[in-house]
Amino acid sequence: MTTVIERASKSLDLSVLPMFSGFRQWRGTCEKHGEQVISVPPSVKSWVCPVCVSQKAAKTLPVEWLEERAKALMTVSHLPEKYVGQKFVATSDEQRRARQAAKLFYDQVTQKKVWASLNLVGETGTGKTLLACEVMQRLIVGAGMSCRYATSMGILSEIKESYGTEGKTENGEIQRFADFDLLIIDEIDQIRGSDTDRLLLQEVVNRRYNAKKPVLTISNLSFESFGKAVGARIASRLSENGTVVLFDWADQRRIAA
Template identity: 30%
Template structure:
């Protein structure tokens, strides 16, 4: 399993992510959990339809947690998975430019379009050129034409995502797509705030005791 996780690109820091330890303490979060879990557990049906699942919203809201939970569950069912950021995918496709021993663009494209589930993280962060948009389009279009499911995470709204990846790519994911909004506060910021409050309370208590 460790070897499979390495080949799937699952970062070591996040391999403990699961549906069971996702904090769903609001109706919106429970909706996100149920949708992501349903996609994973009914993956065979989504594979027949070529569904695209888009987890979209603020930084630190758990999009990556659920994306990795989906990826690892789908792997446990015996399907192939590949996880990468959108920027990493662009760099993979350009690998031969700087290293003649690296896989060629067509070889990388075939792998990305053939894997059972492709998880593309942080879509829209790096798209500043038409060349990058065209490269992502090649991946999404190849999967679209072959009815291959794709999972995307993004911090962008629908309008900004459309601008970032281009109309052609957006049209592909919209046709057979499920959009899940993550519009609550940053988990990490909340933890930092709670930690600071606890530290302040402890300091105040210590000062009171000293007095």
């Protein structure tokens, strides 16, 4: 369990700021913490080490500020409305193992900066997105981590919207998805475009891999099948320090109906 101080320190992660217009990235070097990148508005004229700032402010930040921070992070997470406050209910051994895998992933990514992937695969209606969104909400509220939910086609669409749009670039949009502490890629196997589309998604995953920022993927195919759909390079990245959870039970939506 993260303490308030630990959450406060993480809550000042300035990497979440590039999603707001007008912010720019500024790279500098701290004698204590080495090279760091911050995102700042045009009005800021001097570079500061974000780790030093976090450590200093974490000792005095009130819980109320952390709650406001969580609200802001939730707003930019694109969490589907239907999953807000919802939890994955495990009623079988297989489902309990899925919950345990999600917990281990949560513990893994909150204890240290590490590349890791949690890959939820199986038929529709088995609770994959529900569990993924529960993990995301816990990371936002419990650890102050910036998270983003998107489908693979949604990511590609947002990147392509930069073409011909003043103030936006393909590189900038790719980096925006690379900057979140956690990226959830739903329907990762549904890329229907050209090889260029696969290369764009590959670049998002690769940048996150190099920055040691985890991903959580969701697919209606088996891991082997969606590996073919997204390409060998993405599949290779996801295989490294990755966990595959098979949701092989009945469609819960049909049961509920």
